[in-house]
Amino acid sequence: MLSLTSCTKDEHSSAPTHDGSQPARAEPHAAALEVCGRFATLALASDAAVDHGPSDARRRAADQLGTADLAGSLGGEGRDHDWPELARRQARVQVSTDPIGDDPPPVSTRAAAGVLAHRVAVSQDGWRRQLPDIAVYCSLVRVDGGWRVGRVNFADSSSSGTTR
Amino acid sequence: MSSGNKMTGIVLGLVVLLVSTLLMVLGGGQEEQRRTSLTGHVLGATQLDETKVPPWAVEPLRRAASRCTEITAPILAAQIETESAWNPDAYNEGSQATGLSQFIPTTWAHYGIDGDGDGSADARNPVDAILTQAAYMCSLIEFVKGRDGLTGEITDLALAAYNAGPGNVQKYGGIPPFQETTNYVTKIRDLAANKYSKRKRNPGVSLENLTGRAREVIRHASEQIGLDYAWGGGTLDGPGLGFGIDEGVSGFDCSSLVRFAYYQGSDHAITLPRVTDAQYAATQSQPVSVDALQPGDLLFWGVLGNIHHVALYIGDGKMIEAPQSGQKILAAEIRTGGDYFGATRVFGGPLDNAATV
Structure with a gap:
């Protein structure tokens, strides 16, 4: 399922664009993607046994992997309709991710990366429930030679019909 | 916020908002219930006609419109015209409503934002006022979505709550029967749709020969032609801010564009997955x-x-696409060279099971 590191430099530098031409600036964004994936995993991995709400996990992710300003801008991201049930069951959320391959833009002083986060809620009594997937988009900036998440969006990824 | 009902309505509303927020945080469980009387928000045009607003308002409106999908720049602009006629120093002695967005002191105390980073949140500062207006409207959207027993369209109800207070919307189960409030909602919808919206006339795309359900899907896609590509941007309801080098650019990426077009063109009956790989997987049958x-x-x-x-294929060998960063959404001849993989049909497939159109 996840391959946060499978989006390698070689894959990116050799992949043709959708018009068949070679990308003009196929800089690697594997490192940025890896940070975005870790951020998404941390941000969505709520543990209702210890957290006061879904925003706690997002704050942890921002503290570990975000810029100094990110935590303050995440104030409105805490809404999660699944939280009441998670709290009732003292459940935690397990997260796995797949890279979003939709032609991410070239890397410069900033990078864009996204992952599709698959979530399963589990509790100690064996209860288990699959939660809707969330597409997580990150803007990343270079800090001390690495990437940190400067802005993030948790996008609805549901679809109609019988496929989900 | 110019209603005589405003003071009591807003004070009551603030209490309702705070209690409901507390309940959500504590796991109140009410949100699990189905709400069948609310209608999803009716999409208006999302692109602001920037020539119709003062130059100093353009950038704040762009920023404010990214706060939540339901509250667009044209709606915010229409509200400001209605509230203050674009006067940053507007003041109502009766209600003490202040500034562009006519916030009363109690509401400002809870929601006021320092939008320009000058160290203070000031209702007379246009940037602070516009960003706070968007934040408050988005909180009213969440309030409306979180309440059972309301009837009406989500954005209309949020506008009514802005004017008469969320407490009155809750009390009457919808838009309160105050003439001022019903006029307020109607006027803002009209201004947003006509004066403040920039509608594109589908350059290069003819809808004349299109029939059936595809016509509306293609119409919604074609109305985005000329809008910027923004990676990671775009929602079911309209354009949104991109990421990386597309930071600050409002538009769609390739998959959000076709997702938006199908959702709006099918009257919300068909929702494609968000990302391209999943869209193929969901339609490959x-x-x-x-x-x-x-x-x-x-x-x-x-x-x-x-x-x-x-x-999105639109007939006659042409397609509409959001190409890549730095480019705009366009209609072009289809390309079947390069790494073209194939085509799929949405209508009649698994995602179409819920469609009734």
Whole structure:
């Protein structure tokens, strides 16, 4: 399922664009993607046994992997309709991710990366429930030679019909 | 916020908002219930006609419109015209409503934002006022979504709550029967749709020969032609801010564009997955060869397991696509070279099970 590191430099530098031409600036964004994936995993991995709400996990992710300003801008991201049930069951959320391959833009002083986060809620009594997937988009900036998440969006990824 | 009902309505509303927020945080469980009387928000045009607003308002409105999908720049602009006629120093002695967005002191105390980073949140500062207006409207949207027993369209109810207070919307189960409030909602919707919206006339795309359900899907896509590509931007309801080098650019990426077009064009009956690979996976049971393409079909590029681009076929060998960063949404001849992977049909497939159109 996840391959946060499978989006390698070689894959990116050799992949043709959708018009068949070679990308003009196929800089690697594997490192940025890896940070975005870790951020998404941390941000969505709520543990209702210890957290006061879904925003706690997002704050942890921002503290570990975000810029100094990110935590303050995440104030409105805490809404999660699944939280009441998670709290009732003292459940935690397990997260796995797949890279979003939709032609991410070239890397410069900033990078864009996204992952599709698959979530399963589990509790100690064996209860288990699959939660809707969330597409997580990150803007990343270079800090001390690495990437940190400067802005993030948790996008609805549901679809109609019988496929989900 | 110019109603005589405003003071009591807003004070009551603030209490309701605070209690409901507390309940959500504590796991109140009410949100699990179904709300069948609310209608999803009716999409208006999302692109602001920037020539119709003061120059100093353009950038704050762009920022404010990214706060939540329901509250667009045209709606915010229409509200400001109605509230203050674009006067940053407007003041109502009766209600003490202040500034562009006519916030009363108690509401400002809870929601006021320092939008320009000058160290203070000031209701007379246009940037602070506009960003706070958007934040408050988005909180009212969440309030409306979180309440059972309300009837009406979500954005209309949020506008009514802004004017008469969320407490009155709750009390009456919808838009309160105050003439001022009903006029307020009607006027803002009208201004937003006509004066403050920039509607594109589908350059290069003719809808005349299109029939059936594909026509509306293609119409919604074609109305975005000329809008910027923004990676990671775009929602079911309209354009949104991109990421990385597309930071600050409002538009769609390839998959959000076709997702938006199908959702709006099917009257919310068909929702594609968010990303291209999943869109292919969800429609691959109906593959279409190039010589059998029909308007509305999806065209994909990439390899199995890494489908990375999608476009909407519109007939006559043409497609609409959001190409890549730095470019605009456009209509073009289809490309079947390069890493073209194939096409699929959405109508009649698994995602169409819920469609009733």
